[in-house]
Amino acid sequence: MKALFRFFTSREGLIAVLCYVATAAFATLAFAPYSQSYLVWLSPLGLFYIEKKYRGEWKKLIWHGFAFAIVFYSFSFYWIYYMVTVFGGFPWFLAGPIFVLSGIFLNIKFPFFLLLFSFLAKKVGKYFPWLAGFSMLAAEFLTPQVFPWYFGNIVAENHILSQNAEYASAYGLTVLLFVFSYFLFQSLRPKRWLFIFRYLRTEGKNLLRKRKIVLGIGSVWLLFLSFWVNGAYLFWKWENVLPVAKREVLIVQPNAPLEFRDGRSVAEEMNLLMQRIDRLTEEGAKGDKIDLIVFPESGVPFYSTHETEATKITGVYQPWFESQMAILALRHKANVFFNEIDVDFLNGIKSRRNLRSYNSSALMNPNGERRESYQKVYLLIFGEYMPFEWMYELSEQTGRFEAGKSLSLIPYYKTADSVSTNLTPLRWPDSLQFSPSMVRDYYKTHTVPEEKVGSFLPLICYEVIIPEFVRRFQGDPDFFVNVTNDKWYGNTVETYEHHTLGRMRSIEFRKWMVRSTNSGTSVFVDHLGRNVKNEFTAVEASATLRGTVDVMPGYETFYRRFGNLLPWSFLILSGIYFGYYVAKRR
Structure with a gap:
């Protein structure tokens, strides 16, 4: 020394x-x-x-x-x-x-x-x-x-x-x-x-x-x-290069809490959060046609819309959560992409010891029906898993997530040409009274033909900054959707660094990117890697950001083909x- x-x-x-x-x-x-x-x-x-x-x-x-x-x-x-x-x-x-x-x-x-x-x-x-x-x-x-x-x-x-x-x-x-x-x-x-x-x-x-x-x-x-x-x-x-199509996309940034430490009950905090989500979505859509609404990672923490034996045993499936996501999809006649926790049994053996959790994002179609989902493949060390079993004793915060295996694109579906309806729109309080099936029955006279119109490439959190990983996805996406929760890092430069590392994928693939964050910074990126209008949402704030995403013609770039x-x-x-x-x- x-x-x-x-x-x-x-x-x-x-x-x-x-x-x-x-x-x-x-x-x-x-x-x-x-x-x-x-x-x-x-x-x-x-x-x-x-x-x-x-x-x-x-x-x-x-x-x-x-x-x-x-x-x-x-x-x-x-x-x-x-x-x-x-x-x-x-x-x-x-x-x-x-x-x-x-x-x-x-x-x-x-x-x-x-x-x-x-x-x-x-x-x-x-x-x-x-x-x-x-x-x-x-x-x-x-x-x-x-x-x-x-x-x-x-x-x-x-x-x-x-x-x-x-x-x-x-x-x-x-x-x-x-x-x-x-x-x-x-x-x-x-x-x-x-x-x-x-x-x-x-x-x-x-x-x-x-x-x-x-x-x-x-x-x-x-x-x-x-x-x-x-x-x-x-x-x-x-x-x-002219786009082959355009999609209206709404990003909802709810600024959901990391956890509940301020003395309020979980139910009270979740009620405030869902009220905020309902209000933000309504204000962001403004009654206009929306093709896709994107919620960030941990936008509604701890719950799932996937009704299975495993999700029921663990208590992560909540009917009110599925009802609310269905309400948002049906009210705006839009696809809704949201983050959730998913659970299944290891090797199909049904026991509590074999329960496995996943950081998952799922799509609700314009008719309020849960469709495809993506389970995060690259997990974050010290946040979603520990490298050694004994380290879990040192941190109660760290999750025990399993890595997903599918690298499929997420299809999205045709939306209504107009959202006008003679029905009184359902709101957040209605999700506590209406089951998911009741919500769908309420809007059944205004269903949209289920027709796939495209697909996007889903990336959760820092998966977007790994170019070799993104290349492994199959198919030609219309655009990227990156959902993340940078709230864990506070009001620091991390969220800007995270985004800047990730926007390179737009250049490598010549695809637009939708970046939806829980607490900032959310942004749209074009196929030239530019931040559209240089318009970022504020950090540690609730906000919405609406944009028109260009669907670029299918083109296999040199990097995508040869890495x-x-x-x-x-x-x-x-x-x-x-x-x-x-x-x-x-």
Whole structure:
């Protein structure tokens, strides 16, 4: 400890701290919600300085890598501590170490990058900006990620450069950033450029070496310009593609409580919540035609509309909940997509020990009938499950959810051309008196022919930020629907970061996205990855957001068809090329 104190109070240590902070600060300011994307080119400079100063000193590079990880985590992911204490329910003296350890484990890419880059720089022995792009791409591919966050996501804050994600996702933008940023880093030394200029002008020098220098510098600028030109072309191309259909979508953001701790009973709190949902839906629809109403994850916590033996045993099935969802669908003659808890028996063996719970979202058709549902596949550690059984004893908040298995799209159905009716519309209080069948009987004279008119791709919470997972869904969706509950993270930047990481899927698939959150920020995203009208709902507030979603023509983008083929090809071919130089210098 004394050695660390002496180091960090020395001039050398203070410069190192400045490098940590600069990398973390520039990356944070370049990303959402600040979105000063021009700062991203400066972010890696601190890493390059540390690598160059300690090149070949492996232990020091590892320790500096851990320091980068913790400082970066503290800037951009400070809300993890909030999640561990609120979502996971851990006391502060456990949450602190969990935060630090997770910061190191989930950012091993920093020490990995420093070690790999330093090794290659020593062994290759030549000035290759491409080494930087190769090393960071390898670090992002090969180190663990729970919240997949890549440097390329920051570059994607630029709407032109982000269009290249159609081919290479965020990984390709990571390569661009580190190649060009390392070029800038080396350009900070004017003497280097003066030497190169004089060398190229001097006659009698090695012609082959001159060509390599020109080729090396030219390749960096060619890469940089090609990303800009291709991004501009794709932006122009897709901006001029006309939709094949349009859907009117209403997002309802109820700001449901995480739990009931304020002294009111569950029944009283739920009554207030359902009144709010009923009012918000009515105000948002305004009596106009709506094709789809979307409620967020945990919009109505703890209950289910799925009437089965398992849901009845556990008490999660509530007739009033099904009645209310049916009322909303029938009153507005719209599809209603909502989140619920679903329960079944493991392997069909009916016993309490074999009960399994799922984070599920289901669709109610315009006739108030429950149809298809989606059970969340990727579960959130410390929130929906614990990695070890004994850890459940440390947190009463953490759920015991099972992962779903289906990756099917959710069909939605034809809606009425008009919502006008001579019936007195049912409201929330009626759901306490009317059973689901009674609600349907009340509206039976105004039923809509059940005709499938499209389907959407459902994603719950942070599933939306995992591009490799989204590719696994079958079929061609009209659009994405991402439902999430960011209330666990309080009024922090998490909700903006979560959304910005997820909007990349719209570019990769060229589909619009409906993002419905419990407490903000809800938003519509177009197929160019733009936030429609830049209109976000407020954080920690109840609200509605209505928009027209374009259904883009079916088109299998390069990324959807081939995934990470381009990044992997670059990694493998570059590895072979650099391996040749390493072997040559032995």
